[in-house]
Amino acid sequence: xAQVPILRIGDCLVVTVNADLDDGSxxxxxxxxxxxxxxxxxxxxxxxxxxxxxxxxxxxxMLGDVARTVSIMDAETVISGLAPAVAMTLxxxxxxxxxxxxxxxxxxxxxxxxxxxxxxxxxxx
Amino acid sequence: xxxxxxxxxxxxxxxxxxxxxxxxARPDLIDEAQRREQSSQVLTLLGKVLAEGSPVFPDDPAxxxxxxxxxRLSESRAVDGFSPTETAxxxxxxxxxLFKRLRDAVxxxxxxxxxxxxxxxxxxxxxALYSSEVLQRxxxxxxxxxxxxxxxxxxxxxxxxxxxVGLPLIGTxxxxxxxxxxxxxxxxxxxxxxxxxxxxxxxxxxxxxxTAQYLTRTAAxxxxxxxxxxxxxxxxxxxxxxxxxxxxxxxxxxRATLAGALALAFERTGRTxxxxx
Numbered sequence: 001x002a003q004v005p006i007l008r009i010g011d012c013l014v015v016t017v018n019a020d021l022d023d024g025s026x027x028x029x030x031x032x033x034x035x036x037x038x039x040x041x042x043x044x045x046x047x048x049x050x051x052x053x054x055x056x057x058x059x060x061x062m063l064g065d066v067a068r069t070v071s072i073m074d075a076e077t078v079i080s081g082l083a084p085a086v087a088m089t090l091x092x093x094x095x096x097x098x099x100x101x102x103x104x105x106x107x108x109x110x111x112x113x114x115x116x117x118x119x120x121x122x123x124x125x
Numbered sequence: 126x127x128x129x130x131x132x133x134x135x136x137x138x139x140x141x142x143x144x145x146x147x148x149x150a151r152p153d154l155i156d157e158a159q160r161r162e163q164s165s166q167v168l169t170l171l172g173k174v175l176a177e178g179s180p181v182f183p184d185d186p187a188x189x190x191x192x193x194x195x196x197r198l199s200e201s202r203a204v205d206g207f208s209p210t211e212t213a214x215x216x217x218x219x220x221x222x223l224f225k226r227l228r229d230a231v232x233x234x235x236x237x238x239x240x241x242x243x244x245x246x247x248x249x250x251x252x253a254l255y256s257s258e259v260l261q262r263x264x265x266x267x268x269x270x271x272x273x274x275x276x277x278x279x280x281x282x283x284x285x286x287x288x289x290v291g292l293p294l295i296g297t298x299x300x301x302x303x304x305x306x307x308x309x310x311x312x313x314x315x316x317x318x319x320x321x322x323x324x325x326x327x328x329x330x331x332x333x334x335x336t337a338q339y340l341t342r343t344a345a346x347x348x349x350x351x352x353x354x355x356x357x358x359x360x361x362x363x364x365x366x367x368x369x370x371x372x373x374x375x376x377x378x379x380r381a382t383l384a385g386a387l388a389l390a391f392e393r394t395g396r397t398x399x400x401x402x
Contacts, residue, residue, distance in 0.1 A: 082349050082350050084311030084350065091307075104315075
């Protein structure tokens with residue numbers, strides 16, 4: 001069972017969900033995230049799902065569960081990189097992911113969490 | 126020919142049996158009683174026409190009743206999913222039945238001659254049916270291609286500004302088109318990294334509950350991708366029908382004009398437009 005690495009950037013946590021996320025590692029991820037949010041008093045969690053090209057109802061519910069868990073602990077969840085086909089599937093399944101904001105990509109997600117990544121070129125401009 | 130139809134009860138049974146053997150009875154598409162009723166009606170009406178001599182089909186008004194029956198029969202078969210060949214075979218099987226009776230009625234034709242006649246007519250019927258079936262199929266293929274072209278033409282996504290895409294909708298939204306609209310819009314958002322999508326419905330004749338549902342679903346999908354959806358082009362009549370029918374566009378920002386939506390999009394993306402000087 002592959003463990004999903006949780007990265008820390010400032011007071012936020014970043015997770016990249018892989019295409020081969022199985023039910024077991026999804027549950028582990030949820031529990032790990034809760035522990036990490038508690039241990040560093042994280043302000044926000046970014047979950048990047050751009051590697052997912054299909055989403056089943058379990059994964060969708062798991063994302064919702066993570067968001068609810070995180071929001072109970074007074075942090076915010078941002079989901080980034082939902083592919084068009086995945087977004088359509090979720091809407092057609094009638095799945096909503098409450099307590100979350102969404103972003104086009106990881107960079108947009110970090111910006112939503114208040115982490116501004118400035119490149120040298122942009123700073124110069 | 127009228128004489129051959131005499132004793133109509135057995136002709137009907139023979140015909141129904143011939144349909145079954147030719148494989149055009151299709152009990153999966155039409156039930157036995159209905160097929161019997163349709164066939165017996167054809168025989169009755171045909172008998173009536175033949176009693177008046179042999180008028181020219183289809184110009185002579187004597188054919189009107191039978192023609193109307195065949196119209197209805199063929200239309201209902203088109204709806205039920207019969208192929209053109211199966212529908213044509215229905216009448217051709219009657220020919221087999223009548224030929225068999227003719228054979229008994231005319232004793233001075235040899236069996237060899239009969240089998241030649243059977244072979245030739247059977248072959249020609251099959252060829253004629255084949256070519257009409259192919260014609261029909263290629264026609265349908267053309268129609269389908271045109272429909273596809275129209276669908277694609279009808280969903281152009283235009284980039285209005287850096288990060289703002291627009292989709293002018295023209296014509297009624299049906300489920301197929303709504304899906305295509307959603308797909309095209311989401312793909313263009315992914316491609317252009319747009320953060321606001323404006324759907325302009327000025328060209329949509331009416332907004333009913335279903336259309337509203339398509340719009341809200343599209344907006345939900347757009348939001349999932351991290352962008353925002355604005356609906357513009359709400360004409361007064363559309364606003365009224367939306368209120369009258371109690372349709373909900375909940376959580377969907379709406380503007381009367383594309384200009385209004387663009388202004389809102391500028392605001393959301395942190396831009397201002399000022400007159401020059």
